[in-house]
Amino acid sequence: MASSAPSRVVETLRDEILNGTLAPGARLRQEDIALRFNASRQPVRDALRQLEGDGLVNLVANSGAWVSKLSESECFEAYQMREKLEPLLISRSIPNLKPAQIQRLTELVSEIERATDLEQFLRLDREFHLLSYAGAAPGMLREFVERIWNTTQHYRRAFAKLSGFATSEVTHMEHKLILDGIVRNDSAQAERALEAHIRRTRVTLSEHKEIFN
Amino acid sequence: MASSAPSRVVETLRDEILNGTLAPGARLRQEDIALRFNASRQPVRDALRQLEGDGLVNLVANSGAWVSKLSESECFEAYQMREKLEPLLISRSIPNLKPAQIQRLTELVSEIERATDLEQFLRLDREFHLLSYAGAAPGMLREFVERIWNTTQHYRRAFAKLSGFATSEVTHMEHKLILDGIVRNDSAQAERALEAHIRRTRVTLSEHKEIFN
DNA sequence: ATGGGCGAAAATGTATCCAATTACAACTTT
DNA sequence: AAAGTTGTAATTGGATACATTTTCGCCCAT
Numbered sequence: 001m002a003s004s005a006p007s008r009v010v011e012t013l014r015d016e017i018l019n020g021t022l023a024p025g026a027r028l029r030q031e032d033i034a035l036r037f038n039a040s041r042q043p044v045r046d047a048l049r050q051l052e053g054d055g056l057v058n059l060v061a062n063s064g065a066w067v068s069k070l071s072e073s074e075c076f077e078a079y080q081m082r083e084k085l086e087p088l089l090i091s092r093s094i095p096n097l098k099p100a101q102i103q104r105l106t107e108l109v110s111e112i113e114r115a116t117d118l119e120q121f122l123r124l125d126r127e128f129h130l131l132s133y134a135g136a137a138p139g140m141l142r143e144f145v146e147r148i149w150n151t152t153q154h155y156r157r158a159f160a161k162l163s164g165f166a167t168s169e170v171t172h173m174e175h176k177l178i179l180d181g182i183v184r185n186d187s188a189q190a191e192r193a194l195e196a197h198i199r200r201t202r203v204t205l206s207e208h209k210e211i212f213n
Numbered sequence: 214m215a216s217s218a219p220s221r222v223v224e225t226l227r228d229e230i231l232n233g234t235l236a237p238g239a240r241l242r243q244e245d246i247a248l249r250f251n252a253s254r255q256p257v258r259d260a261l262r263q264l265e266g267d268g269l270v271n272l273v274a275n276s277g278a279w280v281s282k283l284s285e286s287e288c289f290e291a292y293q294m295r296e297k298l299e300p301l302l303i304s305r306s307i308p309n310l311k312p313a314q315i316q317r318l319t320e321l322v323s324e325i326e327r328a329t330d331l332e333q334f335l336r337l338d339r340e341f342h343l344l345s346y347a348g349a350a351p352g353m354l355r356e357f358v359e360r361i362w363n364t365t366q367h368y369r370r371a372f373a374k375l376s377g378f379a380t381s382e383v384t385h386m387e388h389k390l391i392l393d394g395i396v397r398n399d400s401a402q403a404e405r406a407l408e409a410h411i412r413r414t415r416v417t418l419s420e421h422k423e424i425f426n
Numbered sequence: 427a428t429g430g431g432c433g434a435a436a437a438t439g440t441a442t443c444c445a446a447t448t449a450c451a452a453c454t455t456t
Numbered sequence: 457a458a459a460g461t462t463g464t465a466a467t468t469g470g471a472t473a474c475a476t477t478t479t480c481g482c483c484c485a486t
Contacts (some may be wrong), residue, residue, distance in 0.1 A: 004274055004439075008315055030468070040441045041468085043257070053266030056355065061217060062447050062468060074352050084297040139287050140268065140364070143296055144357060151353070211303060218470075243438070253471045254438085275438060275477050 005039045009047035012037075016069055017056050018153045019119075024069035028057065055151045067152060072212040075155050079202035082148050086106075087191040089133050091143050094187045096135030102183060105131055106112060109175050110171065118165040122157055128175065158211040159204075170200070222260035225250075227296045230269050230280055231366050233255075237282035241270065280366060285425040288368050291414035295361050299411060300404035302346050302358050303391075309323045309348030315396060318344055320390050331378040335370055340420045341388065345395065371424040372417075383413070 003011075013033075016022045028048065030041045037044070048065050050059040059065050070078065097105075108128040115121040126149070152200050174197040183191025207210075216224075227244075229235045241261065243254045251255070261278050263272040283291065286418040310318075321341040339362070351354050357410050387410040395404025418424075 006439090007274075028379065038428090042440060046258065046262060049262035049266070053262065063449090064467070073350070077352055077354050080301060081298065081357065084301065088293060105324050133484090137286070139290055140361070144294065146355070159402065242436095244436095255470055258438090259469090276479090277437070 004038065005043035007045040007049065009033060009037055009039070009044055010050050013047065013051060014056060014150075018150060019156065020157055022067050024067050024154055026067045028065040028067065030065075049152065053148050054207075070151060070155060070212075072209055075152060075212070076202065076206055078148050078152050079198065079205065080109075080119070082145070082152075083195055083198045083202065085141060085145050085148070086129075087195045089136050089141050090182075090194055091191050092137070092141070092185040093133045093135035094182055094185060094190060095162075097132075101131060101134055105179055105182060109172075111181050112175060113172050115165075118157070118160055120167050122153075122160060126153075132178070155205075155211055159208055162208055162211065171197075174200070218250065218256035219259040219263065220248060221251055222252070222257055223263050226260065226264060226362075227267070227269060228269055228321075230264075233362065233370055237280050237281050239280045240247055241278040241280065241382075245279075245340065258295060258346060268360050281369060283425075287360055288365060289415065291361050292363050292411065292418065295358070295365075296408055296411045296415065297363070298358050299342075299346075302349050302354050302362055303395075303407055304400040304404050305350070305354070306346045306348035307395055307398060310345075310395065311348075311406060314344060318392055318395060322385075322392050325388060326385050328378075331370070334378050335366075345391070352393070355414060368424055375421055375424065384410075387413070390411045392406055402406055 012030070013022065022028075028124055030044050031045045033047075034041045048059060052059050052065075056068055057065050057158050065100070069113070098118060100175055106126060108124055108131070110123065112124045115124055129149070133142060133145065174193060177193035178190055178197065181187065226235065226241070235241075243261070244261075246257045247254045261270055262273060265272045265278075269281055271281050279376050280310050317369060321337055321344070325334065325337045325341060328337055342362070343359070345356065380393060387406060390406035391403055391410065391422055392399065
């Protein structure tokens with residue numbers, strides 16, 4: 001069964017924004033999108049509004065829609081929020097993670113360590129974090145964290161590209177600390193390790209302002 | 214000049230949800246709203262999507278729209294997020310507050326202390342907090358905090374009603390501590406005072422689960 | 427009497443058409 | 457020549473009509 005037209009548009013455009021096909025600032029014309037999906041402009045407008053709600057698209061009345069763009073300070077702010085919210089989320093998730101999920105998380109840490117190309121690294125790293133929250137109940141907290149991930153994804157890529165997708169030893173150590181907290185069902189340690197990981201990432205990122213040009 | 218049809222709908226419905234005219238769980242039929250605003254259903258659909266983005270409305274495909282409802286644990290979670298995010302926001306706001314705004318904040322603390330009815334108290338308290346963030350740059354952080362305020366507003370009212378809108382001495386003291394931090398340009402104190410205020414409110418709220426029936 | 431399925435009514439989803447707004451460009455004016 | 461103005465093209469906003477989906481009452485069968 002095929003999902004509704006707006007859903008298809010939302011899913012596709014979201015993917016293209018996250019994987020970099022659509023760069024921040026790119027214009028989104030309703031008619032073009034409608035033609036592309038063999039639909040009329042109404043479902044497209046619905047889809048654009050949904051994407052706006054996800055923070056991925058900016059709509060300006062009587063003017064048009066563009067892929068969202070973060071300034072340096074906005075990106076910094078997003079990381080500060082992550083630092084506060086993600087630890088809360090992971091601590092709510094850990095007690096509910098199933099053995100199979102923990103197994104997968106363990107594999108992911110190894111795979112990330114052995115990742116050879118940038119897109120692979122980004123995909124695995126994202127999967128690791130999103131899966132680590134899989135035990136948390138759906139709700140505002142999860143929604144907010146996922147939105148932060150989505151809106152900063154482009155800058156994560158830009159930063160990784162700049163530093164030769166610097167999968168430094170530090171990153172691996174941090175991942176292992178987080179994983180250890182998960183495996184040992186020690187929410188407090190996972191929280192601390194995750195917070196430290198995000199904080200270091202934020203500080204490192206703030207030393208590469210050239211991403212935002 | 215009158216703003217666009219969707220804006221009028223969004224503004225009006227948002228007000229009615231916040232002031233309690235529309236209770237959580239109330240159904241929102243597109244046709245009814247369209248008739249009421251002398252518009253067609255398209256602008257109404259746009260408006261509902263925007264309200265969904267604000268977390269005030271739930272849309273279910275092919276079924277309908279309802280005013281958002283929080284469970285006890287969701288409301289608790291929202292307060293935990295407030296506790297983490299609001300202090301961050303107020304510390305970013307304080308350096309940019311203008312003298313006139315600080316003056317108004319001072320007045321508000323007094324007015325809150327003398328508030329006689331429930332709706333007045335809710336309105337003044339809300340104005341105090343929102344104004345205390347007025348110095349912060351627009352962005353995700355501010356958006357998130359405002360969304361938390363909006364989605365929890367109904368439960369703030371229910372709780373205040375239950376406890377005789379308990380404007381306890383503790384509340385006044387906390388407000389004064391926050392204000393003192395603002396006046397003395399001491400962001401750190403304001404942060405601490407605000408966090409303590411929210412935490413106490415959260416704990417108190419969690420002792421009144423009957424609100425969520 | 428109760429449970430399940432069927433059908434009609436009602437609400438949402440989509441397409442097409444027209445109106446309103448905006449942006450751009452050419453033109454006039456100083 | 458530069459700045460302001462006006463007109464036209466392009467794009468979005470809104471309304472009407474139609475299709476699809478869901479829902480709920482009703483009937484029938486067990």
